[in-house]
Amino acid sequence: MLLMSHRNRLLPPLQPEPVRRIEAGPWAIELLPGAAYATRYVATQSAIGFAFDSQRGLHAIGSDRVHPFDALPNGLAFVPVGCDVLSESPKGGEYLRVIRTDGVALAGDHAFNNRIDPQAITLALRMRAALLQASVEDDWETWALALAERATDNPALSVPVQGSITGSRMRLLDEFIEAGLDGPLGIPAMAGLLGLSEGYFIRAFKNATGKSPHSYLIDRRLAKARALMRDSTASLAQIALTCGFNSQAHMATTFRQRLGVSPAQLRESACSFNPAISQDDLH
Secondary structure (H helix, E strand, C coil): CCCCCCCCECCCCCCCCCCEEEEECCEEEEEECCCCEEEEEECCCCEEEEECCCEEEEEEECCCCCEEEEECCCEEEEECCCCEEEEEECCCCCEEEEEECCCCCCCCCCCEEEECCHHHHHHHHHHHHHHHCCCCCCCHHHHHHHHHHHCCCCHHHHCCCCCCCCHHHHHHHHHHHHHCCCCCCCHHHHHHHCCCCHHHHHHHHHHHHCCCHHHHHHHHHHHHHHHHHHHCCCCHHHHHHHCCCCCHHHHHHHHHHHHCCCHHHHHHHHHCCCCCCCHHHCC
16 A cells, blocks of 8 residues: 555544654654554655555555555555655555655655565564654664665566465455454465465465564454454453454563564553543553
8 A cells, every 4th residue: 555645544533543743863663553544645755664464445646546555464565755645545544655855866866665675574573663662772763764765766676476375365365364363363264265276375464564464363363353452341351252363462462572562561551542531441
């Protein structure tokens, strides 16, 4: 998904997690939470984006023709200066946005998205963890510059890998996972849904998303848990079971490993932006 300017969001009944933003030297870095949005703008500065989640909706990038889009998880994106962008999605997804604010142009003249780059994935995950839980060891300028270098203007890098899962099949898989997150989901069930052998499914999924099916399933459980923490008053123990974790402790361990922050800390952060959740609902 190409979404590189201030979002005019279609707000849900409850406020989402806050937009987390940091400015470091010539860089502005934002972590945009998953939420419905609709935006139209002409890019005044080039920008890099990274979609952590599957996203779908409608967009028109550098054109008047509006098309449906399916953004794969872990997809790197780029929008150059002067590009006309229209994009909207009924659900959106968590998104990292990196722009250079000192007027120095980033390399590249062509917009792209859905580029799977292992080094970009590592950088984006590190930056997300730092935005959720700041540390004195954070090296924002180095990370931003390294991510910009991954967004080079090389059309060959944006060509889908042969033998990967398409956006439409990823949509079907996402719906299947969402319906079964409260129970045990495994590779046999996911491969069977798409009519693929387990070995082929694992390889195709890694080609499409840059991660294993097991790792993606954990990320989906985390995403649902975060949504429930911000949008409901259910206890963390209830949320853990609803999202398929063995226990609240298992969920807390996974949060710390993947996001660098505990569920209680993340909910406390969301609480200050969401009056529907009180301090009594944090645990």
